[in-house]
Amino acid sequence: MSHAAPSNASNTAAISLATLPPHSTAEIAALADRYLTPNYRNVAPVFVRGEGPYNISLEQERYLDFSAGVAVNALGHNHPDLVAALRDQAALLIHQSNYWHNAHAAPLAEALCLQFSRATNGLQARCYFCNSGAEGTEAAVKLARRYHSRIRGQERPGIITFEGSFHGRTFAAMTATAQPKYQDGFAPLLPGFAYAKFGDLASVQALLDDPVFGPTVGAVAVEIVQGEGGVRLAPPGFFQQxxxxxxDRGLLLMLDEVQTGLGRTGSFFAFEQEGIVPDVLWLAKALGGGVPVGAVLAREEVAQALQPGTHASTFGANALVTAVGRVILQVFERDGLVAHSAQMGAYLLAELKKAFAGRPYVTDIRGRGLMCGVEITSDPKPVVDAARRRHLLLSVAGTRVLRLTPPLIVDRAHCDEAVAALLAAADEVLG
Ligand SMILES: Cc1ncc(COP(=O)(O)O)c(C=O)c1O
Structure with a gap:
């Protein structure tokens, strides 16, 4: 029997990206208006290429990307090692079901669990792979409920999350996301969630002391830095308390490190700077550098809740994305990107503070590592638009915050360029 791939018959032409019909920016915009659901407010330009921290538009204009796909492109765009990993693995094997092993999922799980172990003084963990941040949240919620129900032998489905949080858009994740604007029109939400005030331990205690809800609570889920909520930091000591x-109450502490994880805040995991150890955490965004992959890490005892048949994802842990994840972690290691993020983050924050000093429209400038926010007195969107016109990309967080989450590979010159463009844009709109 032949194992040769079917060759193109002489009358069939090869199909490639180059043979697809090209479109102008106006045509793409018109197609998007007509055919995409209107949930994204996409705006021009159309990006066709990337080079490190820059994006290049169809018109061949360069934009400095200080959003990085909202904290996804940790290695910037078209990183040679990432591109090579994708090419090499795509040519070998893209996907096969979780019925079988592939060459990369278990080694990537090992690498992540070793990081967890390093950061927690030797705790053993296990890893479940999914495809996105929201799926990480879903898996964590299921894990917490199943852990209490089947390992601890007690139904404790209640989960406490925090006002201003963001955990994703699927049902459990949207319910966990304690911001009414994300839940509007989607009732009924998932039962069993209640919201405390971020950074306010007494508000957590009050929920736990509630005679009806309190005894049902099995887990607390929280971001170390609230990203979408506005780059919000909790007061010192909050996480330890x-x-x-x-x-004290037998609850799982579950950390959503989808945005903060993988060096974004200047440590591999953001929790390392808080002197705490989580029971469960989940990652996504930077783990694939742009290919969709998420990972939930859980302490050994907790991870045992996910026995065969309890949870799964068709694409989760496929060979392509886990190969990429392995290469990304090695690039982090080789290039010292976590330490670099801490250094560049400190530089960027200092430069932002210097540049915006005395601007009456700024109410706060804060951040951790390369996750920075400039809080202003009005809607940040016009400033983001003005920055884009000056070829700087950034995003909005919360209702008042200009958020900078550049690739972790940026240098001082990139930070200087971004600060100058942002200051000019903000002065233009608000000055
Ligand atoms: C902390 C956090 N959790 C979850 C998510 C959801 O991730 P995804 O959009 O990949 O589902 C995000 C996305 O911004 C996030 O910042």
């Missing part, structure tokens, strides 16, 4: 409270 929260950890102690969780220990």
């Amino acid at each position: 929260l950890r102690a409270l969780c220990d």
